[in-house]
Amino acid sequence: MKKYKQLTSGQRYQIYGLKQAGLNQTRIAQKIGVDKSTISREFRRNKGQRGWRPKQAQSLCDERKQACINGKQFSSDSWAEVDRLIREDLSLEQVANRLELENELQISHEIIYQHIYADKQNSGGLHQHLCSQKPRRKRYASGQERRGMIKNRVSIDERPEIVDQKTRMGDWEGDTVIGKNHKGGLVTLAERKSRYVLAGHIRSKHAEGVTAVTTSLLSPHKNTCHTITFDNGKEFAGHESIAAELQALIYFAHPYSSWEQGLNENSNGLFRQYFPKGMELTDVTEEQVQRVVERFNHRPRKVLGFRSPHEVLFGVEIRYTKPSLAVALRS
Numbered sequence: 488m489k490k491y492k493q494l495t496s497g498q499r500y501q502i503y504g505l506k507q508a509g510l511n512q513t514r515i516a517q518k519i520g521v522d523k524s525t526i527s528r529e530f531r532r533n534k535g536q537r538g539w540r541p542k543q544a545q546s547l548c549d550e551r552k553q554a555c556i557n558g559k560q561f562s563s564d565s566w567a568e569v570d571r572l573i574r575e576d577l578s579l580e581q582v583a584n585r586l587e588l589e590n591e592l593q594i595s596h597e598i599i600y601q602h603i604y605a606d607k608q609n610s611g612g613l614h615q616h617l618c619s620q621k622p623r624r625k626r627y628a629s630g631q632e633r634r635g636m637i638k639n640r641v642s643i644d645e646r647p648e649i650v651d652q653k654t655r656m657g658d659w660e661g662d663t664v665i666g667k668n669h670k671g672g673l674v675t676l677a678e679r680k681s682r683y684v685l686a687g688h689i690r691s692k693h694a695e696g697v698t699a700v701t702t703s704l705l706s707p708h709k710n711t712c713h714t715i716t717f718d719n720g721k722e723f724a725g726h727e728s729i730a731a732e733l734q735a736l737i738y739f740a741h742p743y744s745s746w747e748q749g750l751n752e753n754s755n756g757l758f759r760q761y762f763p764k765g766m767e768l769t770d771v772t773e774e775q776v777q778r779v780v781e782r783f784n785h786r787p788r789k790v791l792g793f794r795s796p797h798e799v800l801f802g803v804e805i806r807y808t809k810p811s812l813a814v815a816l817r818s
Contacts, residue, residue, distance in 0.1 A: 493548065494519075494521070494525065494529060494548075496541070496545045498519055498521075499529075499541035499544050499545055500541045501518075501519060502515055502519060502526065502529070502541065503540070503541045505518055505519075506539075512526045512527055512530070529544065532547070533547045533548060535547075561592070561594065564809075565592055565594075566602065568586070568591070568592070568808055568809055569582060569586070569592075569594070569599060569602065570613060572585065572586075572807070572808070573599075573603070573613050573616050573617075574613070574616055575616075575782065575785075575786070576616050576760070576782060576786070577786055577787065578596075578617075579596035579599045579600055579603075579617075580596045580789060581786065581787050581788070581789070581793065582596070582599055583595060583596045583599060584787065584789070584793040585787040585793050585807055585808070586808055588787070588792075588793045588794075589806060589807065589808050591808045591809075592808075603617070637719065637721065637723065637724050637726065637739065638724065639726075639727060640719075640726065640739045641736075641737065641738050641739065642738065642739060642741070643716060643738045643739060643740050643741065643747055645738065646714065646716065646736075646738045647714070650679065650713075650714055650716075653679050653680045654680070655680065655713070656678065656680050656681060656711045656800065657678070657708075657711040657712050657713040657714070658678070658679045658680070658713055658714045658716075659676050659677065659678055659679070659705070659712060659714065659715045659716070660676065660677050660679065660715070660716050660717075660748045660750050660751035661674070661675070661676045661701060661715050661716070661717045661718075661723070661751065662674075662675050662717070662718055662720075662748060662751045662752070662755055663675065663689070663692060663697065663720060663722055664686075664755050664758050664759070664762065664768075665692060665768070666762070666766060666767045666768030666769065666771075667764065667765055667766055667767045667768075668767060669691075669692060670767040670768065670769045671688070671689070671690060671691070671767060671768030671769035671770070671771060672688075672689050672691070672692055672768050673686050673687065673688060673689065673758065673762070673768065673771075673776060674686065674687050674689055674697055674700045674701050674704065675751060675754055675755055675758060676701070676704055676705065676715075676751075677750045677751045677754045678708075678711075678796075678800060679750055680799070681791070681796045681799040681800040682750065682754075682788055682790065682791065682796045682799070683784055683796040683797065683799070683800040684754050684780060684783050684784060684796070685704040685705070685708075685780065686704070686758065686776050686777075686779070686780050687700040687701075687703065687704050687773070687776065688700075688768070688771055688772070688773050688776050690769065692720075692722045693722065694721060694722050694723065694724040694725045695725065697722040697723065697725070698723075698725030698726075698728055698729055701729055702728070702729055702732045702733065705729075705733055705735075706732070706733070709733055709734070712733050712734075712735045713735060713736065714735060714736045714737070714738060715729070715730075715733075715735055715736075715737045715738070716737075716738045716739070716740060716747070716748060717737065717738075717739055717740070718739070718740050718745070718748060719739055719740065719741075719742050723739075726739075754783070757783060758779065761779045762779075783796070784796045784797045784800075785797050785805070785807075787807070795807075
């Protein structure tokens, strides 16, 4: 078996010339004196938006090599802490910045990615905790609203401007996540300033159950519940009962205007990581739902300066990392 060697900068420019001359990957490999899989891998790993170019390819290769060198500077204890945070389903950026925020470790998300890639090559499972959300496009209907009108609803147009500014606690957005074949679901709520989320399991999408769960979820936050903005689903037909119980003002977004509840839409996308669209939610337990909610609320967010929603909502500071990391690195 031939020993694998990385391509040099000179070889990359030679490959470029042969490629421009119209040679295929097999012929290029023969001319360069490498296996054809080396050429295939080179074109796949080191191409940019404008295709494969020798200068850019060399730069990408150098960056990965430097990331590998830097990664070896960290102790096994440091990597164990990184792994622990990854298994909490934090993004690579969240892991890197939270470690820096707590003065524990300065590490780039690129180095963490290389670490996860190496772990995957060794049959590890860290990559399974990466959240890869594909862009979604919703199909919006035109013409008349088909879902029916909710009695006595108040339009988002009448909502106070302070809600848009996100300068105070207590302005919530509400929606539902429904299981496959409309079997089971969740009521989800998100506080606009802190990004704090609440969720509760529902057996069906009927207004009576949604009203009860919504009221139950927000009752502990009654003193900081000024407004709630729902979409136009008929499940929120009991909004007047919710408003009376919580002494809050309730508004409704325009039909087919999900961007008016952008925070809640984003939160629902995160819930789908744990409760995917092809899953019936009838048998989901409340304990399972609350475990996911706990994870979200203790996940550091970039928009919050890598503090967590829990820290922001309750005005507390929580240490997420082990305090010995920085000491271990210096010793």
